[in-house]
Amino acid sequence: MKNRITTLFDSKKKDILSVFYTAGFPKLEDTVSIASHLERAGADIIEIGIPFSDPVADGPTIQASNKVALDNGMTVKKLLAQVKEIRKTVKLPIILMGYLNPVMQYGVEKFVEDAAAAGVDGLILPDMPVYEFEELYKDVFRKHNMCNTFLISPTTSDDRIRRIDGMTEGFIYAVSASSTTGAKKDFSEEQVSYFQKLSALKLKNPILIGFGISDQATFSKASSYGAGAIVGSAFITRLSSSKDLSADISTFVKSLKGK
């Protein structure tokens, strides 16, 4: 079977919306229903965070959701079972994103294998060194048809961007600013010129822009420079106060897409 991420990027070049949420948040079993609500609402990619006790790259919103999820009893094993459940109905590409340690304790090779079997299409492990992926794990990702995504940031050199591009299958995650995760109001001129530089690099992989995407204005601006954008903290904030996940997710996705 073809990987759902590469299939998506083959057919859709613009305005791809990837939505991130933390597994096991707000309630342990919400991981499954949020995914199907997102598909119905019109999201393009589902990105599920593996909660970790020490999320150093995350701002307060995602930190808090990690803590709630862990207090709810979320584990890597439970998450993989939930993905199987999601896959009974959901056709969208699914990406798992998390810090390396929980994956390492599970066993990276075994994790890739089991995640692929559960229906996961891609992994983002932001604190896995590029050389470690290249030397130890590239083959196992390939064997299981698993996309891998690295992050790049405004301070990443062009050479390194090209190296990362060469190793990536799927897409590149461009962090919009040197910052931890979190919703912002608008992009600065500096950020816009960074986006312009990225699109001028003509990388082989499409780019999704993340960090600081919170509404229709930031989503469409980010999408105009890449293949689309990733929204996380703003969505989690919405989930935290939601009394009706189905309705709120539908409204949220429509408000981002502006239709």
Add this chain to the structure above:
Amino acid sequence: MKYEVDHRGYYGQFGGAYIPEMLYPNVEELRNNYLNIITDESFQKAFHQLLKDYVGRPTPLFFANRLSEKYKAKIYLKREDLCHTGAHKVNNTIGQILLAQRLGKKKIIAETGAGQHGVATATVCALMGMECVVYMGQVDMERQRPNVERMRILGAKVVPATSGNMTLKDATNEAMRHWINNPSDTHYIIGSVVGPHPYPDMVARFQSVISDEMRKQLTETIGNPFPDYVFACVGGGSNAAGAFYHYLDSEHVNLVGVEAAGKGVSSGESAATTALGKPGVLHGSKTLLMQTEDGQVVEPYSISAGLDYPGIGPIHAHLFDTGRVKFVSATDDEAMNAGIELSRLEGIIPAIESAHAVAVLNQFEFDPDDVVVINLSGRGDKDLETYIRWGKY
């Protein structure tokens, strides 16, 4: 050197730089420059001048007569507690602030547990006229109040870390987040031999002045540079790294790291990482880490805020793995008793961290001629309240 970091920042299987991309350029800048800068002659001159005139080095190597009588060995105390600011931490902050200046950085951030590293950082920032922000767990701010005020008097901003257990691990998370958000003009002074490469190596090099002096002082007093034993407490492990550094290749010197067993290694309230940890990744390096089966970091516990950390520096994980350093532990009670004992026998009130190193002497059978050096990493002034609460004196 056999136990030196390799060119990619590993000690055996431990170390490396496991960091999100947003930190990569900062860490890479350090990695590319730190050796050139710190081995430069003018740097070394400035560093050693400040260690001498400002810190008060060399610190004495004191023969502890009554302690020696009690434990039937020749016990010497390496008096890091006499350093300016009250602990060995300042050796590293002097080195790092000189490095930060040479990298053109304008602002300094740091994490702190007991507050000793925070004070040492605030001190050198005042000395050099640099802006200083120190992250400290809210719980630690309460149990180490005097150090919080010392930092503020020195002009630092102390920011409480309110996530997790609100201790050292959480303060480190917050400092890393600050660095991610302020990548260009800020240097992060990590206080121990933890963090992504090159921090563990860099901090070990700055602290290695401890064992360098020990060699010279022992040569003067006993005629050769080698003790039979070196004892040091290990939280992250900076004072131990410094005390062991120049003896690592001298395999006949027994090196002993003392971890905090808290209420007992198996009590569930402990910080004895080598006993309880498995290889994992935290704060940028692969090391031994106290964690659940699912890879969540376990909240450690020790009466001593400076040892209250769920990992150890990757160099120590490797020294444990290879058996080069023997790791033992002392409980809260044992450490407190040892602190009182040292006070009564030698007139030295040690930091509770350092008291852990004294507390394990009875676990060893020394020959009367054995030369034993205890690295007394800090003084007990900051712990007065804990001693008072303990009360058994």
